[in-house]
Amino acid sequence: MAIPNVRIPSRQLYIDGEWREPVKKNRIPIISPATEEIIGEIPAATEEDVDIAVEAARRALARDDWGSTTGAQRAKYLRAIAAKILERKSELAKLESLDCGKTLFEAAWDMDDVAASFEYYADLAEALDSKRKTPVDLHLDSFKTYVLREPLGVVGLITPWNYPLLMATWKVAPALAAGCAAILKPSELASITCLELGEICREVGLPPGALNILTGLGPEAGAPLVSHPHVDKIAFTGSGATGVKIMTAAAQLVKPVTLELGGKSPIVVFDDIDNLDLAVEWTLFGCFANAGQVCSATSRLILQESIASEFLERLLLWIKNIKISDPLEEDCKLGPIVSSGQYEKVLKFISKAKDEGATILCGGERPQHMKKGYYVQPTIITDVNTSMEIWKEEVFGPVLCVKTFKTEEEAIELANDTKYGLASAIMSKDVERCERFTKAFQTGIIWFNCSQPTFTQLPWGGRKRSGFGRDLGEWNISKCFLVLKWPQI
Numbered sequence: 001m002a003i004p005n006v007r008i009p010s011r012q013l014y015i016d017g018e019w020r021e022p023v024k025k026n027r028i029p030i031i032s033p034a035t036e037e038i039i040g041e042i043p044a045a046t047e048e049d050v051d052i053a054v055e056a057a058r059r060a061l062a063r064d065d066w067g068s069t070t071g072a073q074r075a076k077y078l079r080a081i082a083a084k085i086l087e088r089k090s091e092l093a094k095l096e097s098l099d100c101g102k103t104l105f106e107a108a109w110d111m112d113d114v115a116a117s118f119e120y121y122a123d124l125a126e127a128l129d130s131k132r133k134t135p136v137d138l139h140l141d142s143f144k145t146y147v148l149r150e151p152l153g154v155v156g157l158i159t160p161w162n163y164p165l166l167m168a169t170w171k172v173a174p175a176l177a178a179g180c181a182a183i184l185k186p187s188e189l190a191s192i193t194c195l196e197l198g199e200i201c202r203e204v205g206l207p208p209g210a211l212n213i214l215t216g217l218g219p220e221a222g223a224p225l226v227s228h229p230h231v232d233k234i235a236f237t238g239s240g241a242t243g244v245k246i247m248t249a250a251a252q253l254v255k256p257v258t259l260e261l262g263g264k265s266p267i268v269v270f271d272d273i274d275n276l277d278l279a280v281e282w283t284l285f286g287c288f289a290n291a292g293q294v295c296s297a298t299s300r301l302i303l304q305e306s307i308a309s310e311f312l313e314r315l316l317l318w319i320k321n322i323k324i325s326d327p328l329e330e331d332c333k334l335g336p337i338v339s340s341g342q343y344e345k346v347l348k349f350i351s352k353a354k355d356e357g358a359t360i361l362c363g364g365e366r367p368q369h370m371k372k373g374y375y376v377q378p379t380i381i382t383d384v385n386t387s388m389e390i391w392k393e394e395v396f397g398p399v400l401c402v403k404t405f406k407t408e409e410e411a412i413e414l415a416n417d418t419k420y421g422l423a424s425a426i427m428s429k430d431v432e433r434c435e436r437f438t439k440a441f442q443t444g445i446i447w448f449n450c451s452q453p454t455f456t457q458l459p460w461g462g463r464k465r466s467g468f469g470r471d472l473g474e475w476n477i478s479k480c481f482l483v484l485k486w487p488q489i
């Protein structure tokens with residue numbers, strides 16, 4: 001089947017509104033997850049480039065053309081960016097799919113979400129103007145005051161590879177809406193579309209230094225950003241291990257951070273569901289979308305015993321229809337894992353589950369028809385106990401583990417039996433039961449009779465080891481990118 005071709009632009013670092021070669025001239029190869037071939041390269045920033053970008057960001061805050069803009073003026077830039085994203089949607093989707101292996105269909109969906117996020121934060125930027133000063137009545141004649149909301153300052157935005165441009169946008173859009181000056185450090189595993197965001201910002205005339213984009217390795221480019229004394233905040237999305245490193249480094253400077261980390265989310269299915277096939281479809285989507293590389297993937301299926309065998313039979317039938325192919329192919333439903341490192345990690349989780357006594361009900365290997373590329377079959381693992389690694393750890397691949405329950409209390413206990421707390425789903429036609437689970441689930445996001453829908457207006461984030469802070473909604477402007485002060489007048 002014809003696979004659309006697309007040219008990968010050769011870029012430098014995006015600093016102070018222009019393309020700049022890294023000081024050390026290092027570059028990182030781009031390896032296609034679908035073919036394992038080198039298909040391009042990205043610039044590799046180091047500490048020296050971080051210093052240059054931070055100075056550019058601080059200059060932007062000091063200049064009127066960014067530091068003294070109103071929300072309405074900033075909104076114009078955000079809307080212009082959104083328009084450019086939609087203009088280039090087809091090309092950006094192909095680049096995203098080439099870079100991280102997600103299907104072209106999902107990548108196109110992401111580009112719509114990217115544009116919608118910039119539009120949403122343009123509206124919030126405009127609304128900020130009327131909320132900049134909030135009078136507070138002290139009921140005193142001698143003292144008058146108001147609370148002032150101001151941009152926090154220079155913010156470091158460090159993001160992952162599973163939704164490269166969307167995860168970057170979830171931070172860049174609110175940061176710019178708030179009037180901060182941002183330095184984005186995307187994942188070295190998928191940076192192409194984030195560099196194209198730099199080109200789009202240049203084309204719309206975003207003032208120099210308002211957004212800077214440094215691609216490169218975490219320890220070489222991310223760590224110096226975290227530890228830089230003139231970076232006022234770090235907003236991070238990524239693994240728990242890296243989150244701990246970032247929080248530790250930031251603590252030395254008493255620097256605020258927000259952490260959006262991993263998950264091991266449950267989907268609880270009761271025997272009173274109206275439509276078995278629909279529940280099966282949501283279960284598959286909830287775990288196998290983006291080849292399972294989703295922070296909120298409902299990768300623990302908790303099934304009521306009375307329907308378990310019928311449900312699993314139907315799941316096996318549906319899984320046969322999942323088309324595994326080059327992600328740029330039409331109707332591809334499962335692409336490759338993003339890199340050889342992640343691919344090996346996923347296979348290691350599956351082999352450990354076998355060693356610990358679990359059963360691989362289906363999948364667990366490379367699909368026979370895909371001789372190249374980091375492909376793993378959609379995998380279902382049963383006979384799981386709660387001490388097993390496959391039950392406890394985030395796989396971040398197309399792997400669903402299954403346990404059964406008899407009573408509601410047992411289901412709640414199993415669902416919350418995780419160090420994570422990002423999302424959970426319940427499939428039942430009993431509305432009161434769903435309400436009970438809303439209280440019982442220890443997560444930030446809860447889905448009734450579905451899995452994964454995400455809305456720009458709602459706070460995205462979790463509890464426990466899934467981190468703290470929120471992306472999306474009005475919350476991450478006010479809580480993440482604005483500071484409060486009050487003068488006595």
Ligand SMILES: NC(=O)c1ccc[n+]([C@@H]2O[C@H](COP(=O)([O-])OP(=O)(O)OC[C@H]3O[C@@H](n4cnc5c(N)ncnc54)[C@H](O)[C@@H]3O)[C@@H](O)[C@H]2O)c1
Nearest residue numbers: 159160161186187218222223238239242260261262263295
């Ligand atoms: N909660 C959410 O909203 C959300 C969304 C997407 C992904 N995630 C999580 O992200 C993880 C997968 O992403 P990943 O593999 O890119 O995570 P990762 O932690 O390996 O990398 C994330 C980013 O951190 C950078 N980094 C690495 N080491 C660093 C260091 N020492 N200092 C500063 N920066 C450093 C990387 O270069 C990358 O840009 C999964 O755990 C997934 O659950 C969470």
Ligand SMILES: NCCCC=O
Nearest residue numbers: 162293294295296454
């Ligand atoms: N629907 C967006 C999920 C982001 C986490 O990976």
Ligand code: NA
Nearest residue numbers: 099100189190
């Ligand atoms: Na890549």
